[in-house]
Amino acid sequence: MAKPSTARRSQSRQGERPHPSFLTSAVNCFLTAARLGSIRAAADQLHIAPSAVSRHITKLEAALGAVLFERLPRGIRLSSAGEVFFYHARESIKQIDRARSLITDMQGLKRGQVSIATTESVATAFLPPIVAEFWQLYPDIALSLHTTRSSSAFAGVADGEFDLAIGFDMPPDVPLQILASAKLVIGAWIPKDHKLARARSIKLTDLLESKLLLPDQSIKLRSLLNPHLRRLGTIEPRLISNSTSVLQLFSALGCGVSVFTKIDAAQTTEEPSTAFLPVKELARHSQTLQLCARRAGLSPSGLALANHLTGPIRALSDF
Structure with missing residues (x-):
């Protein structure tokens, strides 16, 4: 039987290469030797024989299909391929160390x-x-x-x-x-059966015929509303409260319209009882939730x- 060609033998050997990500000991030897510029110095630091360091580096070079070091009369020096691998291997080790730290933190989350x-x-x-x-x-x-x-x-x-x-x-x-x-726009919470509920947006004047449920002065939003409310003339709210939940509950019961951001209403049912509509006069205002x-x-x-x-x-x- 004819022997396989050199090219086919080379392809076969390449196909048998172990993936470099599994060569953690080899990578450690490589990084240490690259940093110290010496196989013997790396062996001393890692407390293994110089021959073991050499075997690990040879294994890594075989896996990568590239020479990583230039052998000098005194010591070693990274080749071009070695410099590329050194940078990426070092970054990978940093990411592994960070992952290990995060995992350790997660394991401490059983209680807290x-x-x-x-x-x-x-x-x-x-x-x-x-x-x-x-x-x-x-x-x-x-x-x-x-x-x-x-x-x-x-x-x-x-x-x-x-x-x-x-x-x-x-x-x-x-x-x-x-x-x-x-960033949240300011709008009106309107009962679903209200005539304005199907609109895309509304004006404050649209609400004049409705019973208003407004926050009191202790809630910051009221300071944004006050200039606009004053321009509309005398308005007698049906309800004033320092509780956003109270205002939303009354709005959901059809008792009136409240003005807030969309986060101020818990829609926990499949058929929400209120609709949120942006108010045009307040379009340039927003509140930032942080x-x-x-x-x-x-x-x-x-x-x-x-x-x-x-x-x-x-x-x-x-x-």
Whole structure:
């Protein structure tokens, strides 16, 4: 039988090469030898025989199909291929070390506690399904949820009282890092059976015939509404409240129209009882919902929750 040609023998040997990603010992020997410029010095540092280092490097060169070192009278020097492999191997080791660190953190997430300060609307209309999903992944992480005004939530995190804050329009002088944000338009929550419910957008004047349910002066949105309300003349709201949940409940019962962002209503049924319509006069205004933490960093449990919240918050953005 005729012997296979040299080219076919070469292809056969290439097909039998082990994948370099499995040659962790060889890569370690390569990186050490490249850094020290010597097979013997690498062997001394790794506490193995020089011949073992040479075998590992030879195995790696065979796997890659390239010579990685130029052998010099004194020591070794990276070849062109060796320089390319050195850069990428070093970066891969960094990524592996980071992955190992993250896995270690995840293994420590069997138990933990995270405190959150946020507004009532976020706590009732946004967080529950996301936290329920989070607990599917981390069932033994306990949460402490405190509802307050946005400014108090941010201040509480800055003072170390809470781990995370979710609120609107953090003042620029608050020393927190913003992990995620979403810009939300301001609109009206209208009962589904209202004559305006099928419109795409409305004007504030369209609401004059409706019974208005408005936030009181303690809620920041009211300061945005006041100039527009004054231009419309004397308006007697049917209800004023410092509770967004209260206003939304009355709106859902058909008692009137409330003005907020879309996050201020929990639509938990298949047939929502209210429709959200942007208000044209308020189109240039928006409120920015922000997830914030101290710059010093978070515990593994806090980081896990923050990462879980980041995507849903960004998905809310209207801009």
